[in-house]
Amino acid sequence: MKNSYRIICTLIAWVVLSLRFVDMLIIGEQISISETLFVYFGYFTVWANILIALAFTASLLNPDRKLFNFFMRPAVRAALASYILMVSVVYHMLIVPYWNPQGFTWVTAAGLNTVMPILYIIDWLFFAEKRPIFYKHLPYWLIFPAVYGMTSIIRGLLTNVYPYPFLNVTEIGIGNVLLNMLGLVAVFALVGPVFIALAHLIYDKTKTQS
Secondary structure: OHHHHHHHHHHHHHHHHHHHHHHHHHHOOOOOHHHHHHHHOOOHHHHHHHHHHHHHHHOOOOOOOHHHHHHOOHHHHHHHHHHHHHHHHHHHHHHHHHOOOOHHHHHHHHHHHHHHHHHHHHHHHHOOOOOOOOHHHHHHHOHHHHHHHHHHHHHHHHHOOOOOHHHOHHHHOHHHHHHHHHHHHHHHHHHHHHHHHHHHHHHHHHHHHO
């Protein structure tokens, strides 16, 4: 059952990522494919979903592959669970109230921000290894969102292209953007321990039952 589930999730993950790019091409807000790629890879949602797609893909590879060894680490899979959960929470709380996608755009947005988070969280809860995961891993988990935030700000200052309104220096100022980034990283720092504690709880309960 686990392998079948992961095969299905792998296919869904790569298809949804591809369809989102196709949708951006169809909308045609950028004048070229290269510009569309530039905008596409500016979203944290896309990068988080690429990591999720790689995690599902890695689970189907031989254990001697480097991709398998990295993405099957319990700490890595738990970190990805925190990332993709935050993708969904931020989307539904901060973006949906101000954005009303229709048709194909709604399908691709829902796929990345709702469907894939649910699929991955289910996988993490029921199939992923829960140990070893320690609280000392948490600082490493914060590197990805922190680096994304800083590169997005620098990228925006150079090109005036911002992926999200709360990162738009032109509209809200660098001070507010830095505060927003600090707040988001702080939320990641709070969410991470929840997954670590939950991993320990599930592991201990499973061990007791066995």
